[in-house]
Amino acid sequence: MTALLQVRNLVVEFPNRRGTLRALDDISFDIAPGEILGVVGESGAGKSLTGAAIIGLLEPPGRIASGQILLQGERIDQLNADQMRHIRGKRIGAIFQDPLTSLNPLYTVGRQLTETILAHLPMTPAQARERAIELLQDTGIPAAAQRIDHYPHQFSGGMRQRVVIALALAAEPQLIVADEPTTALDVSIQAQIIGLLRRVCKDRGAAVMLITHDMGVIAETCDRVAVMYAGRLAEIGPVHEVIQRPAHPYTQGLMASIPDMDTQRERLAQIDGSMPRLNAIPTGCAFNPRCPQAVARCREERPELMRAGQTRAACWLHAAQGVSA
C-alpha cells in the first residue's frame, strides 16, 4: 500500500513575544488512496491546524518548524505560495465548516464553479459549465441546470454545503481535507451530507481527511481514526477498534463521556480537569495529570505511538508490547 499523503514528524510552532508555542508536536500519519481518515479531538487539540498545514493555509506567524508533508511521495511543505496554489484545488480540495463564508456571496454558484474548473482543467467555458452542472447533479441538487445561476443566499444551509462539496470536487482532487463539514448543519441534513461525502469520495477514489469533534460522524464515515490531544496524536487505528476497544486512557475517557442512545447511565463518565494550554503542557505524556492510570514514567518520558492491539497508542501502558512504530 503506497500512501497518498504522508505526514512525517510534523511540528507547527507559533513564535510570540514570550517564546514559542508548539501547537503541533511530532504528528505522523498516512492516508491511502480512497481512504477516509477521521481526525477527532477537543477544541484546541490541533485538528484544524493539521488540516491547515496540509493545504498550506497556516496563518502567520504559525509555521512548519520541522517534519515533512508528502503528497504522492513529493514534498509539499516547502513549496512557495504560487506553487501551493496550483496544488490546492487541483490535487487537494478543501471543505470548511461554514458554507456561507466559504462561498462568495456576490457571484453565482455557477461562476464560482466554472472559475475553479477553468483554473485547473484545460476546458472551454462551455465545457466547464457542463461539468459544473454535472457536479451539482452529483451532489444532489435538484434542477441543477437552473440552480447553477443562483446566488449562495438563494440556497439553504444543506444545499450550500452541497455546493461547497461540488466546488471541492471540481478539479478531481486526489485528497479532500474536510474541516467540520457538518457541524453547522441540523442532524437530518448532517446525515444527508455525510452520506454524500462518503459516496462521492468512494466513487472517485479520492482520499479524505475528515476533521470533526463528533464521534458519531466518525463512526459512520471513516475507515481509520486519529485521536488528537494537546497537539499530539494520542491514538490512531481502524475506526471500529478505536471505538470498541480504545487503548489510550484519553480515548477511553472520551468514549465514555459521550451520551449513548443505546445504554442508559445515571451519570456520564467524565475526565476531570481540562486540556492544558499550549504554554503549560506537562512534561512526559501531555495527558498524565488527568490520567487515572498514570505512573512515574508518564510524568518524565514522552511516549511514542506504540502498538496496542489493533491500534497504535502513545501510552506507556502498552510499552510491554514493545514495538515502537
Next chain:
Amino acid sequence: MSTASTPLVQVQDLARSFDVSAPWLQRTLARQPRQLLKAVDGVSFEIERGKTLALVGESGCGKSTVARLLVGLYPPSRGSVRFDGMDAHATYAGPEGLKLRQRIQMIFQDPYASLNPRWTVEAIVGEPLLEHGLIPDRAARRERVSELLRSVGLSAQDLGKYPHQFSGGQRQRISIARALATAPEFLVCDEPTSALDVSVQAQVLNIMKDLQRERGLTYLFISHNLAVVRHVSDQVGVMYLGRLVELADTETLFANPRHPYTRMLLDAIPKMRDSGRARTPVQGEVPNPLNPPSGCTFHPRCPQATDRCRQERPELRPFMGIRVACHAV
C-alpha cells in the same frame, strides 16, 4: 384542577409571532402585505416539580422562542404560561414581577457571550443577589458567591478572576452558579452544552443532574442533541415549525417513537456502535417558516403523507399515554 399535584409549569396554547415585514415605505410602494413569522404556534405542555422536560427540534423550530417566552424575555402573542398557579406574564408586568424572576432563571448557550468580560466572577455571580436586594452586605455576598462557586465545582479562589481566564466548561459553570444565585425553583436551559466539547459536556451535565437531585430543581432543557436529551430528561417534546408534534415520557419516546418526524430524527443520529448499518436517508429540508406547507407542516417530507395530511392540520391528541399530532397514528 388545583389538586396537590398541580404541575409547577403549565403552558397553554402558547404562541408568538414576529413581524418581519419590509419597512413601511417599501411595503407600501411594492404593495406587499405585512408578513408575520409564527415562531411558536399553539404549544401546550406541563412540567412537574423536580422533573425535566426537554424540547428538541432542528434550527428554526421555535424551541428557543419557547424558552424566552417562559422567562418573560418576550410577551406571548397568544396563550398563557402559569407558574405555580399564577399567570407568569401578568405577574412579570405587575409588582410581584421581581419576586417571580427570582424563582425562574435561565442558562444560555454560549458561555463566551453570556458573561461580561469586564466583570470579575464575584461581580457576575453576585449581581442577581444585589439586583434583587437579597444580600446587600458585601462580605456576606462574597461568602454566598463562594458557596455558589463551590456547588458547581469551582473554588473561592476564582472570585477575583475574569471570564477569559476560564475554559468553556468552567464558564458555563459560572453561568450555572449565577442562575442559582437567587435560589430559583425553575431553570430554563437553552442549549447549555452545545458549545462545549463532549468530555466537558459530561462534566456540566453531571453537575446539572446533581443540583437537580440536591435542590429539587425543575428544568426546561432545550437541545438539538437527542442523545443528551435522553440522558437528562424525564419527558421530551419534539417541535417542528413552531408546533409540538409529539410529547412523551423519555423512555416511551425513544423506545417507540410515533410521529414520523420523531422517527426521522432518531434515525438521523449517527450511531457509535454497529456502524455500517444502512440508515434510511432523510429526505428534504425544513421548509420556509414564512410560508409553511398547508395541513400538517411535515407532509412534504413525510413518507406516510396522505391527502388528508395536505389539507387538515392534525391536533396534538392523547394516544396510548403520549400525545402526538399525526393523522396516521
